[in-house]
Amino acid sequence: MAVITPLLKGLAFTLSRFFSKPVTIQYPEEKREPAERWRGLHRLKSENGRLKCVACGLCEAVCPASVITVEAKETPDGRRFPERFVVEVTRCIFCGYCEEACPKDAIELTRNYEFCGYTREEFHMTRDVLAKN
Amino acid sequence: MVAFLIESVVKVVVVFGVLMLMVAYTTWLERRVLGRVQVRRGPNRVGPFGLLQPIADGIKGFFKEDIVPANADKLTYILAPALSIIPAILIVSVIPFGESVTLFGREIFLRVADINVAVLFIFGLASLGEFGVVLGGWGSNNRYGLLGSLRAAAQMVSYELALGFTLISVIMVSGSLSLVQIVEGQSHVWNVFKPILWLPFALYLVCGLAEINRTPFDMPEAESELACGFNIEYSSMKFAMFFMAEYAHMISLAALITCLFLGGWNLPFGWEAPFVPKVTWFLLKVFVLVFFFIWERGTFPRFRYDQVMNLGWKVLIPLSIANVVAVGLYYTVFA
Ligand code: SF4
Ligand code: SF4
Numbered sequence: 001m002a003v004i005t006p007l008l009k010g011l012a013f014t015l016s017r018f019f020s021k022p023v024t025i026q027y028p029e030e031k032r033e034p035a036e037r038w039r040g041l042h043r044l045k046s047e048n049g050r051l052k053c054v055a056c057g058l059c060e061a062v063c064p065a066s067v068i069t070v071e072a073k074e075t076p077d078g079r080r081f082p083e084r085f086v087v088e089v090t091r092c093i094f095c096g097y098c099e100e101a102c103p104k105d106a107i108e109l110t111r112n113y114e115f116c117g118y119t120r121e122e123f124h125m126t127r128d129v130l131a132k133n
Numbered sequence: 134m135v136a137f138l139i140e141s142v143v144k145v146v147v148v149f150g151v152l153m154l155m156v157a158y159t160t161w162l163e164r165r166v167l168g169r170v171q172v173r174r175g176p177n178r179v180g181p182f183g184l185l186q187p188i189a190d191g192i193k194g195f196f197k198e199d200i201v202p203a204n205a206d207k208l209t210y211i212l213a214p215a216l217s218i219i220p221a222i223l224i225v226s227v228i229p230f231g232e233s234v235t236l237f238g239r240e241i242f243l244r245v246a247d248i249n250v251a252v253l254f255i256f257g258l259a260s261l262g263e264f265g266v267v268l269g270g271w272g273s274n275n276r277y278g279l280l281g282s283l284r285a286a287a288q289m290v291s292y293e294l295a296l297g298f299t300l301i302s303v304i305m306v307s308g309s310l311s312l313v314q315i316v317e318g319q320s321h322v323w324n325v326f327k328p329i330l331w332l333p334f335a336l337y338l339v340c341g342l343a344e345i346n347r348t349p350f351d352m353p354e355a356e357s358e359l360a361c362g363f364n365i366e367y368s369s370m371k372f373a374m375f376f377m378a379e380y381a382h383m384i385s386l387a388a389l390i391t392c393l394f395l396g397g398w399n400l401p402f403g404w405e406a407p408f409v410p411k412v413t414w415f416l417l418k419v420f421v422l423v424f425f426f427i428w429e430r431g432t433f434p435r436f437r438y439d440q441v442m443n444l445g446w447k448v449l450i451p452l453s454i455a456n457v458v459a460v461g462l463y464y465t466v467f468a
Contacts, residue, residue: 010432
């Protein structure tokens with residue numbers, strides 16, 4: 001008896017689980033709200049239709065994973081802007097240092113965690129992609 | 134003669150087809166039930182309730198790359214899956230799943246073959262199936278595979294004995310080796326309701342689980358230690374054949390227990406239900422048992438290897454021998 005009772009108890013427990021409601025979140029249809037401070041894909045903020053970024057390269061310097069590449073250029077009226085701004089998201093560790101380092105509050109990590117692709121190149125997020133994110 | 138041939142061919146095709154369908158849907162059932170036991174949903178994407186999942190899996194199995202390891206013993210490696218699945222399917226040929234129906238003025242018995250030593254036949258085939266596992270592990274020339282197949286062999290040897298002894302008590306009570314007669318003998322009282330057969334029923338259930346290598350006795354393919362065990366080197370349809378063999382064994386075990394203990398196609402206490410074909414009861418009991426096997430898998434953890442051996446040799450075999458003696462004494466004294 002001492003052997004059998006725990007077995008039956010276990011069976012009863014799993015049976016009660018069988019009739020309980022599954023906790024699965026049906027992903028593409030149902031989505032879990034990410035945390036308030038979730039660090040997802042980067043966004044380059046803009047102001048008055050222009051990117052706030054001045055291509056100072058601080059985020060490039062601070063990035064511990066070295067995944068940011070910034071190339072600066074100047075407009076005729078002497079305003080600096082990033083000619084090229086690439087984040088290799090596959091290697092990014094989403095530490096958020098780039099956001100902290102930015103003197104112009106031009107880059108932020110959004111709560112978007114749904115980015116996927118078939119090739120590595122698709123994850124080299126360029127300026128325009130990040131601006132639209 | 135021609136009519137007999139046609140009848141047999143039709144029966145074979147139907148039983149084979151139904152068995153394969155049941156095998157396919159047992160995999161689905163297993164995944165669903167295990168999912169629910171773990172408070173998940175299980176496969177539900179392919180078709181309504183994931184009902185097309187087995188078909189998708191089958192198609193996928195065909196398209197997967199079929200790898201033969203360079204150092205494998207080709208002959209045994211290729212032979213093993215077939216050796217594993219053929220006995221598993223053959224077992225069903227002697228299982229009676231209903232009385233007879235009259236079709237086109239011919240009395241048709243609902244069984245592929247009625248042989249008078251069906252129990253022995255099944256017993257032999259069930260152990261033959263183990264050779265597939267043993268040769269598969271040996272032929273793939275992989276250490277994990279070899280360990281898995283060694284375990285399978287050891288487990289088969291130890292539990293087959295207990296299984297055989299338990300069977301003897303059933304045969305003593307029924308007085309026949311033919312499954313049809315065993316089932317007919319239970320038309321009023323199922324064997325499982327006879328107190329003298331309670332212990333054999335429990336023993337048979339446990340040994341049966343060990344015999345088909347199912348949790349908690351899934352030693353040969355202990356995922357966590359052997360990384361899948363005997364079938365580690367198999368891929369594509371060869372792997373699928375091992376997989377199907379496992380489920381076919383499970384279904385045939387359920388069918389066999391139904392025949393031996395649960396009254397086959399009979400309702401309990403000699404009740405009769407008009408209009409309902411008796412096959413329904415048979416299938417229902419098989420379903421309940423299969424469900425139990427899945428449920429039990431979701432509940433019990435795997436035994437350690439030495440525990441399996443201890444349980445087999447030190448508990449189950451002595452118990453089953455004592456049981457044979459007890460049943461024998463009962464019949465000599467009281468009958
Ligand atoms: S989040 Fe961290 S790792 Fe990613 S780009 Fe910014 S600084 Fe680099
Ligand atoms: S995003 Fe900010 S830190 Fe990075 S280059 Fe632009 S302005 Fe400088």
